[in-house]
Amino acid sequence: xxxxxxxxxxxxxxxxxxxxxxxxxxxxxxxxxxxxxxxxxxxxxxxxxxxxxxxxxxxxxxxxxxxxxxxxxxxxxxxxxxxxxxxxxxxxxxxxxxxxxxxxxxxxxxxxxxxxx
Amino acid sequence: xxxxxxxxxxxxxxxxxxxxxxxxxxxxxxxxxxxxxxxxxxxxxxxxxxxxxxxxxxxxxxxxxxxxxxxxxxxxxxxxxxxxxxxxxxxxxxxxxxxxxxxxxxxxxx
Numbered sequence: 001x002x003x004x005x006x007x008x009x010x011x012x013x014x015x016x017x018x019x020x021x022x023x024x025x026x027x028x029x030x031x032x033x034x035x036x037x038x039x040x041x042x043x044x045x046x047x048x049x050x051x052x053x054x055x056x057x058x059x060x061x062x063x064x065x066x067x068x069x070x071x072x073x074x075x076x077x078x079x080x081x082x083x084x085x086x087x088x089x090x091x092x093x094x095x096x097x098x099x100x101x102x103x104x105x106x107x108x109x110x111x112x113x114x115x116x117x
Numbered sequence: 118x119x120x121x122x123x124x125x126x127x128x129x130x131x132x133x134x135x136x137x138x139x140x141x142x143x144x145x146x147x148x149x150x151x152x153x154x155x156x157x158x159x160x161x162x163x164x165x166x167x168x169x170x171x172x173x174x175x176x177x178x179x180x181x182x183x184x185x186x187x188x189x190x191x192x193x194x195x196x197x198x199x200x201x202x203x204x205x206x207x208x209x210x211x212x213x214x215x216x217x218x219x220x221x222x223x224x225x226x227x
Contacts, residue, residue, distance in 0.1 A: 034214045043203065044161075046214035059214075093161070097212070103168065106215065108161040 002028045004096045006109035013084055014117055021079045021112045023094030029074035030096035034106065035067070038091040050077045084116040119144040121206050123218035130194050131226050138189040138221045140178075140204030148206045150180055150187040151215070155201040164189075164202070174198070199225045 003026040013019050023033055031052050036044040048069050049057045056069035066088075068080040077096075081088050091113050095106040120143040130136055142148060150167040165173045167180040167187060178189045187204060201222050205215040 032212060036214075043217045043219040044215075046216065049212075049214050095215075103166065104212070105163060105166075110160045 002026075002096070002098045002105075002107040004094065004107045004109040006092075006094055006112050008112060009110060010113040010115075012115045012117065015085055016083055018080055018082045019084055019114060021081075021092055021094075021114075023077045023079070023096070023109055025075045025096040025098070025107070028096070028098045030077075030098055031074065032097040033071060033077040034095045034097070035069060035077075035079050036093045036095070038093060038111070040091075044093060081114065084114070086116045089114055089116045119148070119206055119208070119216050121204050121216055121218035123202075123204055123221050125221045126219070127222045127224070129224040129226060132196055133193050136189075136191045136194045136198065136223065136225075138202050138204075138223065140187045140189065140218060142185050142187065142204075142206050144185075144206060144208070146208060148208060150178070151205045151207070152176070152178055152187075152189050153203045153205055153217075155203070157200070161203070194225045196225045196227060199223060 005024045007022045033050045035047045037047050038044045046059050047062045050069045050071040052071045052074050058064045071077040091111050093111040095108045122141045152164040153161050154164045155161045176191045178187050180187050201220050203220045204218040207213050207215050
């Protein structure tokens, strides 16, 4: 099956610093990747849709200058949390869109836990 | 705005008993509905999608447009079914992100 990886799996940073999270599709090309955020004991919330070679589309209420997304290749998308603050602490999950059995399916990464001190 | 509601945070049933995880949605168009499962310490994975009308691991789900529901059912629960289950909606076309419900934690007791 299609595999999506994320790096790092967890990161701790100081308030005010920036953190970059990578999302890679390992064995398929993904024109579209998605970034979700999950607060403790809550559901996944779509943050943005990332299309290769173009600007990301952000969901309402998500600050695009705060969460910078780059999708430079068909196998890599990055999310940079700029000037991180404790309220940015969360679990960030990416997914990559691929086709299986004739359907578009999202394959999820394992997630990255960000803790901002 | 689209919305997915899973009314039960936690559902506990005995092994061999029937299981039904409820999901209701709100969407003005024709959505695609999915069930995702997350086993302990594993990533989210697709369980089934309404459009393929399949049965996976004994689970089925029927889209009821009149009741705007997509409940997940299994006639005989197994211990390995214990997991977190998320109902999700996507607008048609396949290029959009998913809107998730809050999830139901299913516990199968021996």
